[in-house]
Amino acid sequence: MTKPAYKRVLLKLSGEALMGDDAYGINRSTIERMVADVAEISKMGVELAIVIGGGNIFRGVAPGAQGMDRATADYMGMLATVMNALALGDAMRQAGVVARVMSAIGIEQVVEPYVRPKALQYLEEGKVVIFAAGTGNPFFTTDTAAALRGSEIGAEIVLKATKVDGVYTADPKKDPSATRYSTISFDEAISRHLQVMDATAFALCRDQKLPIKVFSIVKPGALKNLIMGGDEGTLVHV
Ligand SMILES: Nc1ncnc2c1ncn2[C@@H]1O[C@H](COP(=O)(O)OP(=O)(O)O)[C@@H](O)[C@H]1O
Numbered sequence: 001m002t003k004p005a006y007k008r009v010l011l012k013l014s015g016e017a018l019m020g021d022d023a024y025g026i027n028r029s030t031i032e033r034m035v036a037d038v039a040e041i042s043k044m045g046v047e048l049a050i051v052i053g054g055g056n057i058f059r060g061v062a063p064g065a066q067g068m069d070r071a072t073a074d075y076m077g078m079l080a081t082v083m084n085a086l087a088l089g090d091a092m093r094q095a096g097v098v099a100r101v102m103s104a105i106g107i108e109q110v111v112e113p114y115v116r117p118k119a120l121q122y123l124e125e126g127k128v129v130i131f132a133a134g135t136g137n138p139f140f141t142t143d144t145a146a147a148l149r150g151s152e153i154g155a156e157i158v159l160k161a162t163k164v165d166g167v168y169t170a171d172p173k174k175d176p177s178a179t180r181y182s183t184i185s186f187d188e189a190i191s192r193h194l195q196v197m198d199a200t201a202f203a204l205c206r207d208q209k210l211p212i213k214v215f216s217i218v219k220p221g222a223l224k225n226l227i228m229g230g231d232e233g234t235l236v237h238v
């Protein structure tokens with residue numbers, strides 16, 4: 001068997017993707033499939049940290065948050081990521097994967113706080129670390145949290161698993177003539193205002209020279225293929 005292309009990765013899982021075909025919340029078969037994919041690569045010895053989103057439950061910029069104080073709405077969004085992280089951690093436990101949830105906001109009775117050396121220790125022990133509550137700050141996204149935590153833990157790459165299979169010339173959901181890039185530089189992604197990730201996340205990864213792979217969360221085997229160095233999704237590079 002060939003060796004994985006990476007030793008340590010940061011996987012960003014979209015909250016919205018956890019809905020599967022449901023209208024909101026967490027779809028059981030979707031989460032189980034994700035966990036099976038994660039279990040497979042964890043067992044190959046790849047050190048894996050996960051940042052989970054919250055868009056399936058609450059988004060600070062959602063219509064439901066209209067009229068709310070933005071920071072309050074964002075804290076609700078962060079709490080939504082904590083719920084997803086707990087669900088993901090438990091699904092991992094059921095699948096025989098040892099996972100630890102760490103939160104960026106203090107909520108000690110529920111999950112342990114994020115402490116960087118502790119997270120590094122878990123990774124070295126082969127445990128999957130799930131980062132909850134994004135960056136812990138309003139006005140940010142979990143994509144930025146992925147860039148931040150990826151930088152902090154010395155990940156070789158940020159893997160953004162999302163509903164589309166890469167970065168397109170325009171939003172493929174709105175423009176059917178959009179074409180997919182196989183690679184694109186951070187500068188180009190930022191200057192073209194490509195919305196697949198927010199500019200803060202792109203800029204942080206660019207400055208830290210941390211590449212990003214955008215790939216499909218729905219395509220079976222995509223995560224394993226790219227971990228093995230296969231051609232998958234779009235590479236965003238310096
Ligand atoms: N240039 C683009 N290339 C790919 N996807 C894009 C682009 N512009 C906008 N999008 C949209 O961005 C979405 C992914 O970003 P986001 O909604 O933040 O996902 P996530 O929930 O995974 O964080 C895709 O579903 C896609 O419709």
Ligand SMILES: O=c1ccn([C@@H]2O[C@H](COP(=O)(O)OP(=O)(O)O)[C@@H](O)[C@H]2O)c(=O)[nH]1
Binds near residue numbers: 076145
């Ligand atoms: O560092 C962060 C991360 C998330 N959020 C809030 O949490 C919500 C859910 O996160 P996100 O939209 O990134 O989730 P995803 O797109 O992955 O479902 C966001 O809309 C924000 O309101 C925040 O305020 N700060």
